[in-house]
Amino acid sequence: MSEKIVLIDGHSILNRAFYGLPDLTNAEGLHTNAIYGFLTILFKTLEEENAQYLTVAFDEHAPTFRHNMYEAYKGTRKPMPQELREQVPIIRDVLEAMGVTIVSREGYEADDILGTLARKGEAAGMEVTVLSGDRDLLQLATEHVKIRIPKTRGGKTTVEDYDGRGVLEAYQLTPPQIIELKALMGDSSDNIPGIPGVGEKTATKILLEYGTIENAYAHVEEIKPNKAKESLKEHYDLAKLSKELATICTDCPLDYSFEEARLKDLFTQEAYEWFKELEFKNLLNRFENTSSKNKAEEHFQRVTDLSQADAFLSKAKKADRAGVHLLLEKGEVLGLGVALGEKEKIEAAFFPVEGFLTERYLLEQLEGICRGAGQTASLNVKEMLSRIQIEEHSRMFDGGIAAYLLNPLKSAYTYDDIAKEYLGLMVPAREDLLGKVSYKKGLEEKEEEVTVSCCYMAYVALAGIEPLTKALEETGMLSLFREMEMPLLFTLHDMEAAGIQVEGEELKEYGSRLEVRIKELESIIYQKAGEEFNINSPKQLGVILFEKMQLPGGKKTKTGYSTAADVLDKLAPDHSVVADILEYRQLTKLKSTYADGLANYIGEDGRIHSNFNQTITATGRISSTEPNLQNIPVRMELGRLIRKVFVPREGCIFLDADYSQIELRVLAHMSGDEKLIQAYSEAQDIHRMTASQVFHVPFDQVTDLQRRNAKAVNFGIVYGISSFGLSQDLSITRKEAAQYIENYFETYPKIKGFLDGLVKQGKEQGYVTTLFGRRRPVPELKSSNFMQRSFGERVAMNAPIQGTAADIIKIAMIRVNEALKERKLETKLILQVHDELLLEVYEEELEEVSRILEKEMKQAADLAVSLEIDMHTGRNWYEAK
DNA sequence: TCAATCACG
DNA sequence: ACGTACGTGATTGAT
Numbered sequence: 001m002s003e004k005i006v007l008i009d010g011h012s013i014l015n016r017a018f019y020g021l022p023d024l025t026n027a028e029g030l031h032t033n034a035i036y037g038f039l040t041i042l043f044k045t046l047e048e049e050n051a052q053y054l055t056v057a058f059d060e061h062a063p064t065f066r067h068n069m070y071e072a073y074k075g076t077r078k079p080m081p082q083e084l085r086e087q088v089p090i091i092r093d094v095l096e097a098m099g100v101t102i103v104s105r106e107g108y109e110a111d112d113i114l115g116t117l118a119r120k121g122e123a124a125g126m127e128v129t130v131l132s133g134d135r136d137l138l139q140l141a142t143e144h145v146k147i148r149i150p151k152t153r154g155g156k157t158t159v160e161d162y163d164g165r166g167v168l169e170a171y172q173l174t175p176p177q178i179i180e181l182k183a184l185m186g187d188s189s190d191n192i193p194g195i196p197g198v199g200e201k202t203a204t205k206i207l208l209e210y211g212t213i214e215n216a217y218a219h220v221e222e223i224k225p226n227k228a229k230e231s232l233k234e235h236y237d238l239a240k241l242s243k244e245l246a247t248i249c250t251d252c253p254l255d256y257s258f259e260e261a262r263l264k265d266l267f268t269q270e271a272y273e274w275f276k277e278l279e280f281k282n283l284l285n286r287f288e289n290t291s292s293k294n295k296a297e298e299h300f301q302r303v304t305d306l307s308q309a310d311a312f313l314s315k316a317k318k319a320d321r322a323g324v325h326l327l328l329e330k331g332e333v334l335g336l337g338v339a340l341g342e343k344e345k346i347e348a349a350f351f352p353v354e355g356f357l358t359e360r361y362l363l364e365q366l367e368g369i370c371r372g373a374g375q376t377a378s379l380n381v382k383e384m385l386s387r388i389q390i391e392e393h394s395r396m397f398d399g400g401i402a403a404y405l406l407n408p409l410k411s412a413y414t415y416d417d418i419a420k421e422y423l424g425l426m427v428p429a430r431e432d433l434l435g436k437v438s439y440k441k442g443l444e445e446k447e448e449e450v451t452v453s454c455c456y457m458a459y460v461a462l463a464g465i466e467p468l469t470k471a472l473e474e475t476g477m478l479s480l481f482r483e484m485e486m487p488l489l490f491t492l493h494d495m496e497a498a499g500i501q502v503e504g505e506e507l508k509e510y511g512s513r514l515e516v517r518i519k520e521l522e523s524i525i526y527q528k529a530g531e532e533f534n535i536n537s538p539k540q541l542g543v544i545l546f547e548k549m550q551l552p553g554g555k556k557t558k559t560g561y562s563t564a565a566d567v568l569d570k571l572a573p574d575h576s577v578v579a580d581i582l583e584y585r586q587l588t589k590l591k592s593t594y595a596d597g598l599a600n601y602i603g604e605d606g607r608i609h610s611n612f613n614q615t616i617t618a619t620g621r622i623s624s625t626e627p628n629l630q631n632i633p634v635r636m637e638l639g640r641l642i643r644k645v646f647v648p649r650e651g652c653i654f655l656d657a658d659y660s661q662i663e664l665r666v667l668a669h670m671s672g673d674e675k676l677i678q679a680y681s682e683a684q685d686i687h688r689m690t691a692s693q694v695f696h697v698p699f700d701q702v703t704d705l706q707r708r709n710a711k712a713v714n715f716g717i718v719y720g721i722s723s724f725g726l727s728q729d730l731s732i733t734r735k736e737a738a739q740y741i742e743n744y745f746e747t748y749p750k751i752k753g754f755l756d757g758l759v760k761q762g763k764e765q766g767y768v769t770t771l772f773g774r775r776r777p778v779p780e781l782k783s784s785n786f787m788q789r790s791f792g793e794r795v796a797m798n799a800p801i802q803g804t805a806a807d808i809i810k811i812a813m814i815r816v817n818e819a820l821k822e823r824k825l826e827t828k829l830i831l832q833v834h835d836e837l838l839l840e841v842y843e844e845e846l847e848e849v850s851r852i853l854e855k856e857m858k859q860a861a862d863l864a865v866s867l868e869i870d871m872h873t874g875r876n877w878y879e880a881k
Numbered sequence: 882t883c884a885a886t887c888a889c890g
Numbered sequence: 891a892c893g894t895a896c897g898t899g900a901t902t903g904a905t
Contacts, residue, residue: 537903628899631889725895786892798896834890
């Protein structure tokens with residue numbers, strides 16, 4: 001069998017990968033999607049081709065011989081976006097690290113190098129595979145030279161293969177004729193001029209008839225479409241030039257030997273370091289020797305023996321530092337991981353719930369560690385609190401929260417991620433070890449893997465203390481971590497544990513009432529539409545409304561017609577069926593998400609215990625899940641009624657307090673704008689005051705419209721103002737919106753400077769900060785894409801405001817919760833909705849609690865404007881708001 | 882698993 | 891010129 005060589009068109013494949021794959025960055029913000037895609041295609045090709053030789057060709061920046069022939073050549077080519085450009089030198093380094101031969105030569109393009117090597121290989125009796133995204137290469141195809149063109153669509157890559165025969169089948173032309181084809185039809189991306197008025201169809205027809213451009217010209221009078229005949233007559237010289245330009249050089253002077261290009265082991269130590277740096281975890285699996293095991297794993301053990309467990313755990317209780325992980329799944333305790341020691345000498349043990357190691361025993365031991373060890377670290381302290389009590393809050397260290405503060409943009413803070421980022425260690429993720437198998441199942445089938453995974457969690461928690469603390473210190477977030485986020489974790493746990501009582505029966509009734517009307521609407525809609533269809537399917541609904549019923553309103557989404565509420569709102573007055581659909585949507589939303597949805601979460605205690613997540617949002621807010629209690633309807637009366645089923649327990653009453661325009665007040669403070677600060681000290685109604693000042697009318701003569709507009713501008717400012725956004729919101733022209741904004745900035749001169757400053761800061765530092773030092777990275781500001789960059793600008797303006805407001809209510813929550821405990825009050829904080837706190841108050845405590853709540857909320861931060869709250873009591877959440 | 886929709890601040 | 895308001899989570903239908 002003859003040997004085989006794979007030749008790769010470097011830039012072309014990099015390009016394909018870049019545009020075919022979603023954006024991807026590593027911890028340093030380096031874009032990596034093109035590199036990743038390139039390597040994936042490379043490995044896949046090598047696997048499939050089973051080749052002995054490999055060479056990658058790159059273009060050089062310098063002009064090529066083609067430029068000398070034709071000055072416009074590649075003259076107007078679009079510049080490479082920065083996100084791609086920065087990846088070019090990296091892929092060359094990575095390939096070098098893998099020992100791959102790279103060829104490039106000034107004066108020639110990669111195509112020419114590939115052409116030359118392909119012919120050389122063929123001459124040496126090899127099979128040649130050329131990998132490129134560029135169809136120009138097809139001219140090289142022969143019996144022994146195969147062109148592979150990968151296509152990436154939506155992350156999936158398919159490859160088209162062409163040998164000489166394949167080209168003929170696909171194009172009806174021989175490979176050399178591909179040159180003629182390109183010369184005739186031109187190629188705008190390469191600035192090959194081509195013949196005006198001749199496209200692929202005509203060009204192919206001409207070539208089928210006459211073979212070459214020269215022969216066609218010899219018979220030019222016979223050429224059929226008159227347009228093509230005249231064009232070829234007139235532009236024959238151009239065609240000949242194009243042909244030369246399009247012809248790939250197959251005899252470039254190259255200093256090249258096949259022996260050097262012989263494939264060796266690609267997975268070198270150097271390459272391993274690169275992949276680690278680039279965070280190509282999937283690719284790292286290919287390293288057999290290097291990745292086999294971390295040294296750490298040599299000190300992992302599974303312990304089931306009681307005396308052995310006792311020995312290890314009593315050491316833990318006396319340790320300066322311990323790392324722990326309570327293995328919980330669906331509320332069931334499956335085991336405990338504990339790590340002890342320092343640096344290379346860390347040892348970790350996994351104790352499954354089994355035999356003498358009962359759940360109770362392990363929980364007691366865990367409590368003992370948290371009490372005894374100088375510092376106890378875990379990647380999820382809050383989760384442990386559902387099973388154990390911790391008195392000394394300040395001894396705990398939550399590595400997950402620390403990692404979140406350091407980069408709040410990540411979707412998860414898993415042990416393998418934290419290990420990679422802060423310990424410089426590649427460790428197998430839960431998924432790598434167990435795949436989709438649950439820990440519970442894993443305990444039976446994959447004992448070893450569960451042990452490793454759980455030990456790593458304890459290990460990373462422990463080993464992470466130092467680097468994470470250092471990083472927090474360096475970023476100025478250590479006190480934010482220690483004094484806000486760590487204490488908050490305990491407050492959130494208390495809220496989760498408290499839960500909120502929900503009247504199941506009444507919720508059911510509410511659902512039934514909705515159901516009646518839903519059924520009515522359903523038949524009315526079917527009748528008006530003239531057929532039955534799934535009203536909940538935007539796709540089907542779009543067809544019914546905009547095709548069958550011919551309602552005005554074109555496409556909007558990428559998949560078809562938009563049927564979103566703001567589109568339908570405009571149609572509703574003229575088409576009763578649209579109004580019915582809107583009502584139907586509203587009711588089914590209420591039923592499925594709230595009536596039925598919430599009912600599923602009512603526990604045996606008659607209460608709903610939502611999760612309050614502390615490490616989700618980019619700005620520092622908390623989020624609520626399973627169920628989300630932060631989006632219970634309130635704006636529409638019908639939905640608001642749901643709040644009547646949220647009730648306080650026997651002997652209690654609800655006390656609800658929400659901050660009045662906290663974000664605008666934060667803006668006033670942070671910007672230092674005297675006029676806005678003054679406005680707050682004078683007026684109850686800030687929107688009216690804004691309207692009065694912006695539109696230059698006396699306060700008490702502000703019209704409703706003016707007030708509404710001013711309110712929208714206020715919102716817009718907080719969101720990172722844009723005239724487009726405001727114009728959409730107010731249904732006015734962009735020009736008018738721009739005028740409003742200009743007036744606003746004139747009225748409050750420091751606001752503009754402040755917002756511009758935030759954007760500038762974001763650009764310079766790569767992040768923006770809240771009043772309390774919380775950071776939000778804004779990588780989008782560096783994007784070459786206008787839309788993304790604009791988004792980054794809005795984010796830079798919004799995050800410090802939204803984030804500072806989030807900080808403030810967090811402080812209030814911690815203090816309220818602590819005050820309640822200190823005074824031995826039974827009242828509990830049960831919900832937070834961004835600017836609102838809901839407390840379940842024992843009636844006899846109401847007066848005292850009201851005072852505490854008001855004081856702690858108002859004094860949570862000392863701003864240039866006062867913090868004001870609205871406070872209400874009620875027998876249910878509906879009444880208390 | 883993703884896109885569309887809609888509930889909240 | 892580009893085409894958008896900021897931050898979330900749950901449900902549904904389509905792939």
